[in-house]
Amino acid sequence: MSEYVLRSARFQAAEVLNRVIQNGDTVVDATMGNGHDTVMLAKLVGENGHVYAFDVQEMAVASTRQKLEAEGLLERVTLLCTGHQNMKMHVPVSVRAVAFNLGWLPGGDKSITTLWETTFPAINAALDLLLPMGVCTVCVYPGHEAGEKERKALAEYLANLPPQRYNILRQTFINAGPGAPECFVIQRQGA
Amino acid sequence: MSEYVLRSARFQAAEVLNRVIQNGDTVVDATMGNGHDTVMLAKLVGENGHVYAFDVQEMAVASTRQKLEAEGLLERVTLLCTGHQNMKMHVPVSVRAVAFNLGWLPGGDKSITTLWETTFPAINAALDLLLPMGVCTVCVYPGHEAGEKERKALAEYLANLPPQRYNILRQTFINAGPGAPECFVIQRQGA
Secondary structure (H helix, E strand, C coil), rough: CCCCCCHHHHHHHHHHHHHHHHCCEEEEECCCCCCCHHHHHHHCCCCCCCEEEEEECHHHHHHHHHHHHHCCCCEEEHHHHHHHHHHHHHHCCEEEEEECCCCCCCHHHCCCCCCHHHHHHHHHHHHHHHEEEEEEEEEEECCCCCHHHHHHHHHHHHHCCCCCCEEEEEEEEEECCCCCCEEEEEEEEEE | CCCCCCHHHHHHHHHHHHHHCCCCEEEECCCCCCCCCHHHHHHHHHCCCCCEEEEECCHHHHHHHHHHHHHCCCCHHHEECCCCHHHHCCCCCCEEEEEEEEEEEECCCCCCCHHHHHHHEEEEEEEEEEEEEEEEEECCCCCHHHHHHHHHHHHHHHCCCCCCCCCEEEEEEECCCCCCCEEEEEEEEEE
């Protein structure tokens, strides 16, 4: 049987990150949430790599710290309880990848969600931090109002970035309903 | 350096086909064109597999035959000079994959292009032929009028297929201009 299985936006993002990230890389988890992706990224960069992980909610940072400790991965990760729009102040080097998983904290307060007003500068900071051929993945969740706004604004913004500088793939599961998550993959061009 | 390089729609399709197709599989090239994909598919199925390849233009069939002969792959391929909407009359078994590359024959007569009126029954035939977890890839070229019509009609049609039966991914290079090719990937669900 074939190993190729289409699932949903976050699996598409994870697949890209698995292919892009090399042992020893520095990467960013722009939305640590419950730490699921942070753990994945910490494994991918290996013991000589490093992950900078951001979240505004203490609860997210605590949950992520716990997961990393349980896996013996805490040393590879810098946990930052601050908005991802401040990324450039905290990440001192260029990075192979930045992962965004927008929306609210699963199991948390649904009134606290990412908003385009801060997502926009954060995406810009991420794009500036990318190494040549580095990748930024962005999963959006248009099933709620702020998410739908983020999707529209993000798609419009990315559609106008110069193709000489970024190659940008939008992945939509078109028969999964109007609220289905989407995954954007932005690869910086150049040597 | 990372091996992950985003390019364009037809590379996305080729990547999926490379991952899905196994040694010994039966597959379909619904639009042989100059035979580039037919050769790729013939290599992927191996010496125990088989490719059914379709094109309405004699010139396409001749060009494909030549390429296959040069690579010693002709035995693995049935070349059919008939419309792909007749697929079910010629393919006797279920298949792992069907590849569509819509538009006109590169280097050929640009007035002869695929049209939604025949693409539609052909896509339907392809979906019916797929094995469970089998995949149909469709590259569309909206840079010309018939291609733009095909893209719209295809997207609308696929968006209404039941997700229990097909999982469908649309891949758009959103900053590559309005005429940029798109790749649709349709995976049949079920065991």
